[in-house]
Amino acid sequence: MDNKEKILQTALYLYSNNGFDSVGIQDIVDRSGVTKPTLYHYFNSKEGLIEELLDSQYHNLIRRLNISANYSGDLPLTINKTVKTFFNFAKNNREYYRILLYLQYLPVDNRWSEVSREYILKIFKTLDDMFEKMATHHGNLKGKNKNLTVSFMGVINSYINLYLNDPGKLNEDLAFTVSHQFMHGIYA
Amino acid sequence: MDNKEKILQTALYLYSNNGFDSVGIQDIVDRSGVTKPTLYHYFNSKEGLIEELLDSQYHNLIRRLNISANYSGDLPLTINKTVKTFFNFAKNNREYYRILLYLQYLPVDNRWSEVSREYILKIFKTLDDMFEKMATHHGNLKGKNKNLTVSFMGVINSYINLYLNDPGKLNEDLAFTVSHQFMHGIYA
DNA sequence: TTTTTTGTATACCTAAAGGTATAATAGTTG
DNA sequence: CAACTATTATACCTTTAGGTATACAAAAAA
Structure with missing residues (x-):
């Protein structure tokens, strides 16, 4: 599983259990084992991530x-x-x-x-x-x-x-x- | 209407239309024409306000x-x-x-x-x-x-x-x- | 093989969040 | 009137949010 997929999975898990506002980008990247720029490279913004x-x-x-x-x-x-x-x-x-x-x-x-x-x-x-x-x-x-x-x-x-x-x-x-x-x- | 009631009304309006996480204490006090300590005097915390x-x-x-x-x-x-x-x-x-x-x-x-x-x-x-x-x-x-x-x-x-x-x-x-x-x- | 693109980390930025220390005012009670 | 309590404003605190400038390595294209 590449980093992009890893981020999507983690985001799905965290958002699903807590809601969008309660989960920060930092939470997602930490749990995915990557860093912020990686996430922003693939999704541009929190909104972009959620849309995808x-x-x-x-x-x-x-x-x-x-x-x-x-x-x-x-x-x-x-x-x-x-x-x-x-x-x-x-x-x-x-x-x-x-x-x-x-x-x-x-x-x-x-x-x-x-x-x-x-x-x-x-x-x-x-x-x-x-x-x-x-x-x-x-x-x-x-x-x-x-x-x-x-x-x-x-x-x-x-x-x-x-x-x-x-x-x-x-x-x-x-x-x-x-x-x-x-x-x-x-x-x- | 006293300040406490004013705050409750405003909070009800804002929370109802945006959700709890999207509305800050600052938004509520601004719209109520009071300041933060007034709100915290009556409700202690955001959670207290929401509970009430x-x-x-x-x-x-x-x-x-x-x-x-x-x-x-x-x-x-x-x-x-x-x-x-x-x-x-x-x-x-x-x-x-x-x-x-x-x-x-x-x-x-x-x-x-x-x-x-x-x-x-x-x-x-x-x-x-x-x-x-x-x-x-x-x-x-x-x-x-x-x-x-x-x-x-x-x-x-x-x-x-x-x-x-x-x-x-x-x-x-x-x-x-x-x-x-x-x-x-x-x-x- | 050089160049360019893709992917990633370190370290940072700014804005906004919830919350508070302090002090002043008003009203209540003795 | 004096003391006290309730109520409010100014100015501040800390933490965290989303997001980025810079730099570097790997891979792909030239």
């Missing part, structure tokens, strides 16, 4: 999401696949997903909120499209895409936030339960 | 929540009242609730995460008790309280997070929609 960090695993998430959210007639299957995609991605990229969660609820004027907004929006857009397509077959969903997207992300992220330290819980069973409850409510 | 800030409106929330979450036989009514309680509280205490949201998704090792954990847990506990009581009348909810609490908070906070800048949207209609969907799923 966010970018690094994001396309992976979007790619998977596009596959599972690609509705073509079977609503329960699509919902379940999408829940599983989120759970699996979060399980396999715990540190990264923790950052994504943290960014999603950052105050609006926060410096880092802007850096990440496009990423969050893209995820929402993908789900919104999914629900819109679903509405063509299920009339009762018509016009509700936004609400559905918000509910869906809310439930998913709430579970992930809770179980991120115990990722074994984010399994197929829970994914099924969550999908089922989302579709049929708490009585069923 | 969190405390200031928290009991209000818990009080209301205890009333609406007090299940006594009518599940849909209780759910709906509780959703409305959250929406109304968030609407009437936007800055405060924004901080609560932000704290809920902070990385675990973050300095401020600890300060706020008990508050978040108390809210979860109240809802958990509500769902447990409900399960005595609705057998199919039995043993699901934790999942129900997580889903419930997830959906509620996701909506609030989205509409906090446009709080007119957090109205009774949306509360009804959210309650209904929570109970009966997206098909209904």
Whole structure:
């Protein structure tokens, strides 16, 4: 692993557990076994480092999401696949997903909120499209895409936030339960 | 309004829009028209200020929540009242609730995460008790309280997070929609 | 083989953070 | 009125933050 990769890994670890503001460049270079100029050589600034960090695993998430959210007639299957995609991605990229969660609820004027907004929006857009397509077959969903997207992300992220330290819980069973409850409510 | 109150108001405003780490004591005292020793006289430290800030409106929330979450036989009514309680509280205490949201998704090792954990847990506990009581009348909810609490908070906070800048949207209609969907799923 | 680029370390800079020593003022209590 | 307590301002402290000027070694290009 070269120095650049080492820095990215360390930054991911530290930022994920403490947040961007609580981790200094010095902390990162110390833990990576390099010095500041090395970091600045590769990333130019703290912001540059964070941007590259966010970018690094994001396309992976979007790619998977596009596959599972690609509705073509079977609503329960699509919902379940999408829940599983989120759970699996979060399980396999715990540190990264923790950052994504943290960014999603950052105050609006926060410096880092802007850096990440496009990423969050893209995820929402993908789900919104999914629900819109679903509405063509299920009339009762018509016009509700936004609400559905918000509910869906809310439930998913709430579970992930809770179980991120115990990722074994984010399994197929829970994914099924969550999908089922989302579709049929708490009585069923 | 005395200086202490002025400081609290300013801190609430600034922290709510930027997060704790992005706002310095200097920013707060400048905007309050006082000087540092005044702030330190009343609050001892940044942490002390934040603790008092969190405390200031928290009991209000818990009080209301205890009333609406007090299940006594009518599940849909209780759910709906509780959703409305959250929406109304968030609407009437936007800055405060924004901080609560932000704290809920902070990385675990973050300095401020600890300060706020008990508050978040108390809210979860109240809802958990509500769902447990409900399960005595609705057998199919039995043993699901934790999942129900997580889903419930997830959906509620996701909506609030989205509409906090446009709080007119957090109205009774949306509360009804959210309650209904929570109970009966997206098909209904 | 010379030259240039890439990568890295030492040592430093400036700004801003949280916090305080000291002293003055105002109000309260004896 | 005297003593004391609560409240405030000036000016300062220390630490840490992000970032950089300079110099040097290795590798790639000429």
